[in-house]
Amino acid sequence: MTLARRGLVRGGLSLGALTLLAGCDLSDHDEVQSVLAKFSAWNDKVQAALFGQQRLAPTFPEAMAVKDFRYNAWYGPEKAPRLNPADYRLQLAGRIDNKKPWTVDELYALPQTSQITRHVCVEGWSMIGKWSGTPLRTFLERIGADTTARYVGFECADGYYEGIDMPTALHPQTLMAFRLSDDILPAKYGYPFKVRIPTKLGFKNPKFVTAIYVTDRQPRGYWTDRGYNWFSGI
Amino acid sequence: MTPMLDEQIHPLARRIAHWVMALSILVMIGSGWRIYNASPIFDFRFPEWLTLGGDVEMALARHGDPGVATAIAWHFAAMWLLAASYIVFMLWGILSGHFWCDFLPVGPRSVARDMVAALTFRLEHRLGEYNAVQKAAYLGALTVVAVMIVSGVAVWKPVQSYPLEVLFGGFQGARLVHFVGMAGIVLFLFVHVALTLLVPRTLLAMVVGRATAPRHAAVSEDAR
16 A cells, blocks of 8 residues: 555545544533633623624615515514513613603604614625614613613513613614614514614614613513623624 | 755744644634524525534423534634634744745746645645645635635624624625635635644644654655
């Protein structure tokens, strides 16, 4: 057997052995998960430091906004909650002066702005859309929220829950979005509003929000409880 | 009279940086493939058993998520190891003179000459000395790792580092570059590991720090 051929056979066998490494995936061990969680907490801090409170997400020409926006949830669009404006009330809690619940009409009467920004999913796909609504900052000021608190949390009609850091909540592009592509937000996209945050991954943009609270305790999140990074800024 | 010896020496810092980089790159590739599978760019997925992120069925049953969360956690943990070991490896390589002495000079003509020699199995391996193909491969791989780090930041932080994304021709462009770079590194790994096994003493040097072979005999010794 020539050297070359012997080497290639040996190399081939070793590469085969290397791929067996894939078999010893340690991911499901508790110790490994806890180490990964520590890195994830460290990454929260790094991302908070990287976040520029006045740095704007890129905006795009209106022609690039997708009209038929991708639906995304762990259930089909037919199961999306259909909230009735007659009995919908946005509940407020935590460090807020005026906790009077808000009706849809009251929300929709707030001053509004539009943005054409890119939604980036944690899975890797992205899509540009046009959203219109009230800056969350305006709403927080209107209800007398303590903006020195650290977090803002959200509860949703489909059992979803999320929370963000206060700097992101006060970011000029963080919206309570009432409209998508100029139309009142359809049920499957989160009627009566979704929180649109172009500086966060898509899953940090909760839909059908039914309660907002202001707190110093880090709110949990539906997907962060399932192992995704908490800050998830982009 | 003692026979002339070829010698390969890897100082401790280089060895540690090499192996931490190797481990973190394997973790980045395995977890990256699982992340890729969540939203493939091309019309194929990597076999799940080759990816890193735990038992898919179990994760689906518990979380409604095919282990992508764990894969991302791996990816964003190993990135720190990779960046740290890469910086140590590069700084050490540049400051110690290792890169200047061993990787340069290298030009297209010498690479072509040695590539032909290698493919016809006529290239001699001399322990401690790199031929032009090796030089080009090492410089290329180290450059691609830098591209992976930069394109990775562009994909991770497309808002905070928006100018980077523009450099890659947009968010999808950055994803594509990140994918192509991965393919380049996988190709390098296959060749690198295969050639190491062809001349196992090089592996010895990278593990214990030093290996010797009778001059010009590293190949023919194996062939006997």
